[in-house]
Amino acid sequence: MKKITLFSDGSALGNPGPGGYGAILRYGDKERIIRGGEAHTTNNRMELLGVIEGLRALKEPCDVTIISDSSYVIKGINEWLEGWIKRNFAKVKNPDLWQEYIRVSAPHRIEGVWVRGHNGHIENEQCDVIAKEEAEKFKKGLNN
Numbered sequence: 001m002k003k004i005t006l007f008s009d010g011s012a013l014g015n016p017g018p019g020g021y022g023a024i025l026r027y028g029d030k031e032r033i034i035r036g037g038e039a040h041t042t043n044n045r046m047e048l049l050g051v052i053e054g055l056r057a058l059k060e061p062c063d064v065t066i067i068s069d070s071s072y073v074i075k076g077i078n079e080w081l082e083g084w085i086k087r088n089f090a091k092v093k094n095p096d097l098w099q100e101y102i103r104v105s106a107p108h109r110i111e112g113v114w115v116r117g118h119n120g121h122i123e124n125e126q127c128d129v130i131a132k133e134e135a136e137k138f139k140k141g142l143n144n
Helices: 043-056 071-086 095-105 122-140
Strands: 002-012 017-027 030-041 062-068 109-114
Touching: 002 043, 002 122, 017 043, 017 122, 030 043, 030 122, 043 062, 043 071, 043 095, 043 122, 062 071, 062 122, 071 095, 071 109
Parallel strands: 002 062, 062 109
Antiparallel strands: 002 017, 017 030
């Protein structure tokens, strides 16, 4: 299996408000940037959507290390998801996205790693800039 690193971040201008996500997929010395957003969303939805869209871009099963500053996403992946599935996502926020995460992550081996945000982690800072740019596009109506 290819070893992939997926760096991801999300942003919402207001919570809810216009939002964006940015992800960097890295395989060896190759990188691909994934970006997007929504007109009315939350920060947590964008954090998770960045991971989902990064995984969706993979064309074959991979060994994926997801690096994010979102405790919600990393704890969801590493700790909470199994219990949420057993409870059929009762009282879970964003069940639609978590179910999509399950679908797109199924072919892969996933490890989630939390990093402190705005702490000089180069790729996390890059993803943050991309996510904010995407959110600004939606705020200004430039997302066409």
